[in-house]
Amino acid sequence: MQPTIDHATFRLGEKDALSPAQQRLEKQLFNFIDNQIDQPQTGLFVIHGDAGSGKSAVLEAAFHRLQAENRQHSARGTQQNYLVVNHNEMLKIYKQLAGADPVLRKKDFQKPTPLINRLAKTQQRADVVFIDEAHLLLTQPDRYNRFTGQNQLQAIIDHSRVVVLVFDPRQVLKLKSYWASDGLTPFLNRYPHASFNLDEQFRVSGNQSVVDWINAFTRGHLRPLPHDPQFDLQIFADGQPLYDRIRQRDQRGGLARMVATADFPYVVNHGTWYVTAGSLKLPWDKVNLTADPWALRPETLNEVGSIYTIQGFDLNYAGVILGPSIGYDPVHDRVVANPAAYEDQEAFKQRTDLGNLTPLKQQIILNSVNVLMKRGRYGLYLYAVDPALRRRLLAL
The missing domain is CATH 3.40.50.300 (P-loop containing nucleotide triphosphate hydrolases)
Structure with a gap:
């Protein structure tokens, strides 16, 4: 159905x-x-x-x-x-x-x-x-x-x-x-x-500890992984098993999709561009010229969505790939954003009226993570491309 x-x-x-x-x-x-x-x-x-x-x-x-x-x-x-x-x-x-x-x-x-x-x-x-x-x-x-x-x-x-x-x-x-x-x-x-x-949370069905964990992460802070029987929050060591889990969830209840930070090359109307996550390789979302939103088209189960195709939408389960721009600072035990690794050049078109752009760019990247991590109603699955961040998340 x-x-x-x-x-x-x-x-x-x-x-x-x-x-x-x-x-x-x-x-x-x-x-x-x-x-x-x-x-x-x-x-x-x-x-x-x-x-x-x-x-x-x-x-x-x-x-x-x-x-x-x-x-x-x-x-x-x-x-x-x-x-x-x-x-x-x-x-x-x-x-x-x-x-x-x-x-x-x-x-x-x-x-x-x-x-x-x-x-x-x-x-x-x-x-x-x-x-x-x-x-x-x-x-x-x-x-x-x-x-x-x-x-x-x-x-x-x-x-x-x-x-x-x-x-x-x-x-x-x-x-x-x-x-x-x-x-x-x-x-x-x-x-x-x-x-x-x-100030209520209507999409993410997890308890307050789940919401607090996501909020802390998108502000750079790492906390022990919360446990809630009503919300499936998992960290994956490889992208392929994460994708397999998303496919299972979609088969059972629909509206399970892969999404990623804009850290993988993409040029509009210039062939197929891919997102890689360990052994997983899937194409970025295609330009959607139909009247149907990306999240509602069944074939997009075989793609990776971006902030531009998923913002504002509800999913049942979201598989989020954190690309190279999301790293880890072991000295301060913090999640950090690296604008040099962010591939969405449209997001960073220069402005001369905002002063030092580096912290603003970092905030935009973390904002995008906030958008992606709050898509799933019943579950969030994470894979980090950065090896140091991946190890730290798996250890939580």
């Missing part, structure tokens, strides 16, 4: 409901929209939370409710509302949801640049713009993406009455969209705002 959209992503299943915290968030969000929609200044509502904390789930549910009220000719009238995400694979999911839902339209979901440019050209203001993964918005001009402004969030604010954004600086993956932990402060100082922090 093939997994459905609901099983793979942030959308709640028919039998599921928002948690009490998510319900409080939704109530506060709608109160904020109602209070700010007719004010002269744009209002900002910020949703904070770690990967897997249910941010996208509550955002999608709230946007669905907003559009339902809007299109049923309620007191909201005929608002022009949009949900924006700067991530191709996540946009595919949103458009698939729209195609299967009588309330939503595919045009409700946009990438930021086309929406910004259209609103600017027509000199229009949107009513409410929801921004999922706002930490992926550009913070500098980008000719490739046809964005000529200085900051996409500012451009969206300039053309909206209310902006609702999901923001987690620990999921920033490129210098051209680099946000410091206090990157929103200048906006909050200028506009009426409210915020809500989601």
